[in-house]
Amino acid sequence: MIRKYVNYDLSSHNTFGLKVKSRLFVEYDSQDDLKDLFPSSGMNDKTKIFHIGGGSNVLFTDDYDGPVLHSAIKGISVCEQDDKCVMLRAGAGVLWDDFVDYCVSHDLWGVENLSLIPGEVGAAAVQNIGAYGVEAKDCIMSVETFNTDTREFVIFDKSDCAYSYRNSFFKQHKNYIVTHVRFRLSKEARPQLGYGNLSGELGQSEQTLRNIRNAVIDIRRKKLPDPAVTGNAGSFFVNPVVDRLHFESLKRQYPDMPYYEVGEMFKIPAGWLIEQCGWKGKALGKAGMYEKQALVLVNLGGATGRDILHLAKTVMADVYNKFGIEIRPEVNIL
Numbered sequence: 001m002i003r004k005y006v007n008y009d010l011s012s013h014n015t016f017g018l019k020v021k022s023r024l025f026v027e028y029d030s031q032d033d034l035k036d037l038f039p040s041s042g043m044n045d046k047t048k049i050f051h052i053g054g055g056s057n058v059l060f061t062d063d064y065d066g067p068v069l070h071s072a073i074k075g076i077s078v079c080e081q082d083d084k085c086v087m088l089r090a091g092a093g094v095l096w097d098d099f100v101d102y103c104v105s106h107d108l109w110g111v112e113n114l115s116l117i118p119g120e121v122g123a124a125a126v127q128n129i130g131a132y133g134v135e136a137k138d139c140i141m142s143v144e145t146f147n148t149d150t151r152e153f154v155i156f157d158k159s160d161c162a163y164s165y166r167n168s169f170f171k172q173h174k175n176y177i178v179t180h181v182r183f184r185l186s187k188e189a190r191p192q193l194g195y196g197n198l199s200g201e202l203g204q205s206e207q208t209l210r211n212i213r214n215a216v217i218d219i220r221r222k223k224l225p226d227p228a229v230t231g232n233a234g235s236f237f238v239n240p241v242v243d244r245l246h247f248e249s250l251k252r253q254y255p256d257m258p259y260y261e262v263g264e265m266f267k268i269p270a271g272w273l274i275e276q277c278g279w280k281g282k283a284l285g286k287a288g289m290y291e292k293q294a295l296v297l298v299n300l301g302g303a304t305g306r307d308i309l310h311l312a313k314t315v316m317a318d319v320y321n322k323f324g325i326e327i328r329p330e331v332n333i334l
Contacts, residue, residue: 002036003027010068014055015118016299016308017231022050022068029072031146031153031179037069038148049148050334051177053123054095056233058332061305071122073179076102086185087141092122092178096129104209108185110139112209113192115216118227118234122178126170128163132216133195137163144180145170153179165262166238166330223293231299232290236312237270238330250323270319270327271295277318287311309333 008025011017028034048066052058073091076099080087086108090099096119100111113134117124124136125143140163143156154176162169170176191207193199201215225232242250247266251257254276260267274280274294281291286303287310290296297308312329319327 001029002033008068010055010060010064012055013052013068013070014058014060015227015231015233016059016303016305017227018060018299018303018305020060020063020305022064022066024067025070026067027070027072031073034071034146034177034179035151035153038151049174051174053092053120054118056118056227057123057127057330058334059233059305059308059329060334061309062334064334069177071120071177071179073122079182081187084187086187088183088185089180090121090183091180092120092125094121095119096121096124100213103183103185104213107209108187109190109209110134110183110185111136112212113195113198113216115213116220121181125161125178125181126168128166128168130166131220132198133192135163135165137161137168139183139185140181141184142182143170143178144182145176145178148175148177165241165267224296225290225292225298230290231303232296233331235270235295235330236297237274237295237316237327239267239270240273240325240327241265241267242325246324268325269295273319273323273325273327274315277315277322279315279318284311284314289315 005025008022010020010022026037028037049069050064050066051069071093073093075091076094077089078086079089097116099121100115103111113132114129117129117131125140129136137158140158142158143161145154145156147154170178191212193202197219198215201219202211205211224234241262243265247259258269258272271294279289280294282289283300285307286300287307288298288300290298297312299308316327319325
């Protein structure tokens with residue numbers, strides 16, 4: 001079934017809680033429904049089409065003058081399995097944390113470190129979400145898509161998805177809409193506890209899937225505000241990566257600077273850079289930086305998208321002026 005709404009209120013479809021509208025909002029339940037939309041009334045100008053997931057990775061700076069599409073393709077099914085692994089196929093409209101909980105409940109290892117990340121399965125494959133040393137691409141085997149230009153369904157093997165840090169082929173090629181994602185999960189225990197304070201949070205508890213999931217959830221709830229209470233999109237900025245020359249120069253100036261080696265490059269936490277610029281817990285009007293995590297921009301109540309964008313640009317400029325590093329937003333800005 002296809003559902004269309006004119007001048008649709010997007011307040012419940014963006015986790016900043018911004019009072020914005022879309023000229024047209026379209027929700028579909030199946031691949032056939034999606035195909036029927038192209039071409040159809042309101043879909044002629046494809047450059048204006050925006051496909052939204054849970055709205056946890058988007059900042060609307062104004063009402064959206066175009067169609068917003070949303071997938072309601074649900075379902076999680078077993079495609080194949082052997083003694084060691086299970087292949088799951090999940091609809092793009094499945095809530096990501098529901099998918100993680102399904103895996104944990106069925107004793108399947110691989111995505112437990114990605115617990116409580118907001119959004120939906122389709123968006124997770126596009127964004128290549130990650131946390132605590134794990135990324136979605138680590139378990140993704142293939143991505144099923146619909147090409148709005150050719151009206152054909154195309155399956156991408158993981159090797160064709162061009163996955164990298166918070167990036168994929170689909171972020172640059174908006175004409176491919178994700179319909180399903182296939183994941184390979186392990187039946188054998190494979191705990192990954194070496195990143196951040198996950199091991200410390202787990203403590204002496206047994207390294208079970210449920211305990212690891214609960215530890216991740218506890219950490220995230222301590223660090224990040226609940227969007228239902230305080231509007232936010234989680235981590236607003238991508239952690240920047242610099243070359244060795246730049247890294248060594250900064251390390252001499254800031255010996256305690258945290259970092260992670262990424263091949264020949266060095267990833268520096270954006271939250272640390274922002275905090276060094278004095279922005280943690282500070283605000284510009286009704287938009288602010290979360291007091292517990294400098295990487296998170298928050299709607300303090302009544303902020304507009306332009307208010308939040310102004311704060312983001314101000315913080316970006318301060319980081320560049322102090323460190324010579326350009327930090328870029330992780331969220332889509334419309």
